[in-house]
Amino acid sequence: MLSTPPTRVAIIGAGLSGLTLAIALHRQGIACTIYELRQPSVSSSGALILSPNALRILDTLGLYSRLSPQGYSFETIAYKNHEEATTDRYYLGDEKTYGYKALRVYRQILLTELRAMAKQLQIPITYGVKFSHVVSEDDKGVSFAFVDGTVSSADILIGADGIHSTVRKYVAPGVFPKYSGQVAITCAIPLSKLEFPDGVEYDLPVGIHGKNGAFVMAPQNTDGSEVLAGTQRAYPEQDRAGWDALLANKDGLLALFQTGMEDWPQLVKSALNNVPVDTLAIWPYYVVPKLERWFSPANRVIILGDAAHAIPPTAGQGASQGFEDVFTLAALLPSLSQKMPLGKAVTYWNNMRQKRVDKVIELTLQLNNTRLPQAEREKLEAGQTWVSGESGELGWLYNANVEEDVLAWIKTETKVARTCPVDWLATKLQGK
Ligand SMILES: Cc1cc2nc3c(=O)[nH]c(=O)nc-3n(C[C@H](O)[C@H](O)[C@H](O)COP(=O)(O)OP(=O)(O)OC[C@H]3O[C@@H](n4cnc5c(N)ncnc54)[C@H](O)[C@@H]3O)c2cc1C
CATH class of the missing domain: 3.50.50.60 (FAD/NAD(P)-binding domain)
Known part of the structure; x- marks a missing residue:
């Protein structure tokens, strides 16, 4: 001992x-x-x-x-609803109350x-x-x-x-x-490619909670010019080779990412129409x-x-x-x-x-x-x-x-x- x-x-x-x-x-x-x-x-x-x-x-x-x-x-x-009205704000940091802002860093x-x-x-x-x-x-x-x-x-x-x-x-x-049954699909997109609607207040990060679930957009570099865009989907479990194959198949991944695109507001459509395919990534949620x-x-x-x-x-x-x-x-x-x-x-x-x-x-x-x-x-x-x-x-x-x-x-x-x-x-x- x-x-x-x-x-x-x-x-x-x-x-x-x-x-x-x-x-x-x-x-x-x-x-x-x-x-x-x-x-x-x-x-x-x-x-x-x-x-x-x-x-x-x-x-x-x-x-x-x-x-x-x-x-x-x-x-x-x-948090925004399908009509892009802000329904809530979740604190990931707060200098006054919690001592620090949240930091997103590579x-x-x-x-x-x-x-x-x-x-x-x-x-x-x-x-x-x-x-x-x-x-x-x-x-x-x-x-x-x-x-x-x-x-x-x-x-x-x-x-x-x-x-x-x-x-x-x-x-x-x-x-x-244990696999949770969900996989996140993400890409890194220039802020300049996103089409924000006129007259709607839009601070990032944002999660738009629509018919298909949530679509998240979060700046990830110092000046906020690069934005992570992503959503999660139910997807059957794969072995390691299967996950690697899904990641390698960029066309298939893009199609999965774009499924139900017509149901999203224009901002999300603009992200999905401008995906830099080489930045597409998946993250199967295991616990x-x-x-x-x-x-x-x-x-x-x-x-x-x-x-x-x-x-x-x-x-x-x-x-x-x-x-x-x-x-x-x-x-x-x-x-x-x-x-x-x-x-x-x-x-x-x-x-x-x-x-x-x-x-x-x-x-x-x-x-x-x-x-x-x-x-x-x-x-x-x-x-x-x-x-x-x-x-x-x-x-x-x-x-x-x-x-x-x-x-x-x-x-x-x-x-x-x-x-x-x-x-x-x-x-x-x-x-x-
Ligand atoms: C896409 C993604 C986004 C995430 N976003 C967030 C976020 O926003 N905020 C947050 O808090 N967390 C986030 N996480 C979770 C976070 O990344 C993990 O919780 C964190 O990396 C865990 O750190 P770790 O050191 O315990 O394990 P790891 O980072 O996995 O490190 C384990 C290390 O052990 C080494 N290793 C493994 N096996 C062996 C071996 N047999 N011999 C020697 N070395 C070995 C590996 O090479 C690796 O370097 C995210 C994760 C992913 C995948």
């Missing part, structure tokens, strides 16, 4: 959760090594929305000031900045290695293997290896991602079923981020919940002691994280329901779809100080008060 802070942490996956975890652990004085399958030269496409709960964490880690000039800041997404920019900081902090990352399996786990540590046959060891092994996680096979054998727990029987193998709880995208909280996982786990590990053994610490962490993820999933379902085709929406009862209420109603999500919650719990359990380093980054990066 580990009852001192770990000195060797191994992380599988240098995606958003893995890199952020390494930086958060470094802030807590805990050394780690990351192992990543892909080479850093492989680029990632698309953009993400980051809401205040994610931005507060990135700010503490010194990343917000690097990211915000490279993204598009905004506060709400307007995934590649986020990865580049996380990698740059990891490099500045001299965090070792081994690229081009594929984790295979856990060899053994006992009182002394965990030993694990890569597909090339090499074996390594650590005090704790953390799987931040995404929705199709291999580490999860050890923590939760027999659990596989990870609720796991019994996110750690192994001997507690030394832990999963987080999409590996533990990939959730549908509608609340824009997928990556954000991963940031919360890593930030809280990093706050907990320096407190390991006889009074706070690893098993007790990870049980608390898993419970507090699962509760929050459950609430985010509930919110996501409500938001998803507002995007259903009109006929399906009309069958739902009040409360099953999202309707905005009082200002600040999303404070539970955006204003939570998850690190403070962890430190308060540690104090109650151990009677030891700990604070987290305030000027850590300035000291670390001095002269670099």
Whole structure:
């Protein structure tokens, strides 16, 4: 049973959760090594929305000031009906109430900045290695293997290896991602190609909720001149080759995107008539079923981020919940002691994280329901779809100080008060 802070942490996956975890652990004085399958030269496409709960964490880690000039800041997404009247505004950020506007930023920019900081902090990352399996786990540590046959060891092994996680096979054998039946089809379109109707107020981002469901348009570069346009459709599940074939068949994809075009207002028609075909993309929505727990029987193998709880995208909280996982786990590990053994610490962490993820999933379902085709929406009862209420109603999500919650719990359990380093980054990066 580990009852001192770990000195060797191994992380599988240098995606958003893995890199952020390494930086958060470094802030807590805990050394780690990351192992990543892909080479850093492989680029990632698309953009993400980051809401205040994610931005507060990135700010503490010194990343917000690097990211915000490279993204598009905004506060709400307007919901419009088929007649293009605004019916609601959903807050994805709000500087006054939640401390930050929402930020839409390309995934590649986020990865580049996380990698740059990891490099500045001299965090070792081994690229081009594929984790295979856990060899053994006992009182002394965990030993694990890569597909090339090499074996390594650590005090704790953390799987931040995404929705199709291999580490999860050890923590939760027999659990596989489940297809939701829906696929998002998107493209990136110049703002100049969109035909806005005269006399109708149109701030972007916007979701037009019509007969076919919702059509979303969201700016994704700094000056808002490039807009993500997309909708979701019911589509039968495919195997990996089937999804690849659908993506490669641009004509077929365009036809699917344009299905029911006559039912949309002119603005959406203008998007669908001007699709830059090479930017067409699909995103089949898979979810990870609720796991019994996110750690192994001997507690030394832990999963987080999409590996533990990939959730549908509608609340824009997928990556954000991963940031919360890593930030809280990093706050907990320096407190390991006889009074706070690893098993007790990870049980608390898993419970507090699962509760929050459950609430985010509930919110996501409500938001998803507002995007259903009109006929399906009309069958739902009040409360099953999202309707905005009082200002600040999303404070539970955006204003939570998850690190403070962890430190308060540690104090109650151990009677030891700990604070987290305030000027850590300035000291670390001095002269670099
Ligand atoms: C199109 C799209 C749009 C999205 N939009 C949003 C949004 O607006 N807001 C939001 O919050 N979230 C959004 N998400 C969700 C968000 O991208 C994920 O929640 C987030 O990327 C999860 O991060 P992760 O680090 O846990 O997993 P990943 O980003 O999947 O990273 C996992 C890493 O592990 C590596 N890996 C996998 N297997 C192995 C192995 N065996 N050995 C070694 N390395 C391995 C992978 O190569 C990868 O680098 C979106 C997702 C998609 C697909």
